[in-house]
Every structure is written in structure tokens, then in C-alpha cells.
Amino acid sequence: MDAELFPRERAGVAPGAVHAPGWLDDEGQRHLLAACRDWARPPAGLRTVRTPGGGTMTARQVCLGWHWYPYAYARTAIDGDGAPVKPFPAWLGELGRRAVADTLGPAAVPSASYDIALINFYDGEARMGMHRDADERADAPVVSLSLGDTCVFRFGNTGTRARPYTDVELRSGDLFVFGGPSRRAYHGVPRVRPGTAPPRLGLRGRLNITLRVSGL
Template structure:
């Protein structure tokens, strides 16, 4: 992966859905990882998400700004330890705005105020779902750290085909807005042991930034 003949190019996977490889440099990845480790500590730290049907998500999660639970938002970790959700830092909102512009061009000044940080070990997956609990159509910003994954990006009408599988590596950016804002997407596979050697992370972190509109 570190010695490819051709550089990976920016790709519009669907209208309004763009993959920007290697957007976050190595130093930025290390800084973001350090912040994620702080956020994952209790209270309101990394937790296992339980679904309404009684199952559990295999990717574990911590939230900033607003606490997401299936299928709503709260100011406390209502399905965790009940502690107040950790604050969403201004610098992370600015990172979200810069990322959205890097992928989609000039945007309205959306107020990013939610981060969902998912940790995947080698066996974790994420089923096809839509990010539809917000009250705004601001583009969703997704940053990857650590192990490479298959990111499946689908359509707005069904969890089934058509969809496109995209390989997301550490430092990659994926943004979806406009006509693709409410498309189904998921992670069917993670490739263990593929994180950059200098990062110091076993597993994958996905930092998803959203604007709540609340």
C-alpha cells in the first residue's frame, strides 16, 4: 500500500458522495488518534450500542456534542453510564467544514456539532443504515484511522443493490451530501493489521461528523 505505482485519485462515488484518499496527513492522524483515546475514557466513554431488537453493534462507539442512540439524540449517555455527553470541540467543527469543502467545494457554513466515533476490531462490521436522525441536510464527514476497511455506499431507497464498495485507508476522507445525504451505507469488512506502522493503532477508528440542526 505504501509503494503503489499510481497515486489514488479523488473519486465521486455518487452525486454528492466523494472519496478523497490520504486527506489527513500522518501528523494529523496521530493528533486525532490521541484525541479519540481521551474521548473514549469514561465517563460517557466508549460503549457497546444495543439495538431495539435486543442485539448489539459489533463496532463500539463514543459520542461528542450529542449522544446518539437508536434512533435519537440526547445530552447524556442514556444507554451507557448516564453521564453528560462530552463537549464537541470547536477545532473539530472547523475540521469538518474544511473536509466538506475539500470534497464538495464551497458549502454553506454548516455548524457541525456531533461526532460519532466508532471503533472496529478485526471482527466488527456495520450493517447498511442511513444517517437520518438529524434535522439538517448538512453533508456527513467521515474520517478513517487505522486498519483499512471496505465501505459500502448504496442508494437512498433500499439497503440492497445498487451499491459501490470503496476501500478506505487511514487518513482517507469520505463526504456525502446533496442527493446522497440519506443514502444507505455500511462496513462489511475490516482488514486487520493494515494500519500504518507509525500510527500505533490496532483496529479501525471512524470519526463521523454531523450537524444536528438542533
């Protein structure tokens, strides 16, 4: 994947939704991966998310700033070990603001600071059904960063989980930002491609770091 006939180009997937391939360089990926490994350790570490209907999400998750559980936020890992949620680091918020400015323009950068990170770990069998990020009180753009294995990211519309949608290949280091008219669009991960992570990164599986403004 390092040598391609045609380099991957930045693309507007929908109004307010932009895919920026290779946005994080190798050093940035390694730095973010090291931080994720620290955040995944207990207390309030990586957990399996259980839905109100008794099911479980196949991607495991750890949260920063605010702890998300279906379908609300808390200051403790209320559906985990009950420990206080890990703090949201200022440098991660600045990374989110830079991502928005670079993809949607300076005017789209939220006045409020990013204060939530949801970090999902996907093994080769993990999936994520179509859903909306709708538990926040703010409409700031969502910033999504990928590390490790390539996935198919399905980005849909605001009205239904069904078509129309666009499938986008997200590789390690890719950035995807969605805000404005696409802020409440349905999206999901129908499959991960095991063994596609860059060997130099030292990660098996996929990490997705999603940054949000809570408005709480």
C-alpha cells in the same frame, strides 16, 4: 501500501459523495488518534450500542456534542453510564467544514456549525450493516474520517439497502464526504482488514470519526 505503482485518486462515488484518499497527513492522523483516545475514556466513554430488538452493534462507539442511541439523540449517555456527553470541540468542526469545502466546494459548507461526532471503533471482527444517517434535523453533508485498519465501505442508494452500491476501500487518513442527493444514502462496512493500519500510527483496529450537523 506506502509505495504504489498508481497513486489512489480522488473519486466521485455518487452525486454529492466524494472519496479523498490520504486527506489527513501523518501528523493530522496522530493528533486525531490522541483525541479519540481521550474521548474514549469514561465518563460517557466508549460503549457497546444495543438496538431496540435486543441485539448489539459489533463496533463500539463514543459520542461528542450529542449522544446518539437507536434512534435519537440525548445530552447524556442515556444507554451507557448516564454521564453528560463530552463537548464537541471547535477545532473538529472546523476540520469538518474544511473537508466539505475541499470535496464538495465552498457552496456546500453548511451555515450551521458541526456539533455531533460519532466515533466508532472496529476490531477485526466488527461490521456495520447498511443504514442511513437519518436522525438529524439538518441536511448538512456528513464527514467521515478513517484511522487505522483498512475497511471496505459500501456506499449505496437512497431507496434500499440492496444494490446498486459501490464498495470503496478506506485506508488510514482517508476522507469520505456525502451530502446533497446522497445525504440519505444507505451505507455500511461489510468487513475490516486486520493488520493493515500503518505501523507508525500505533493503532490496532479501525477508528471512524463521523461529523454531522444536528439541527437540534
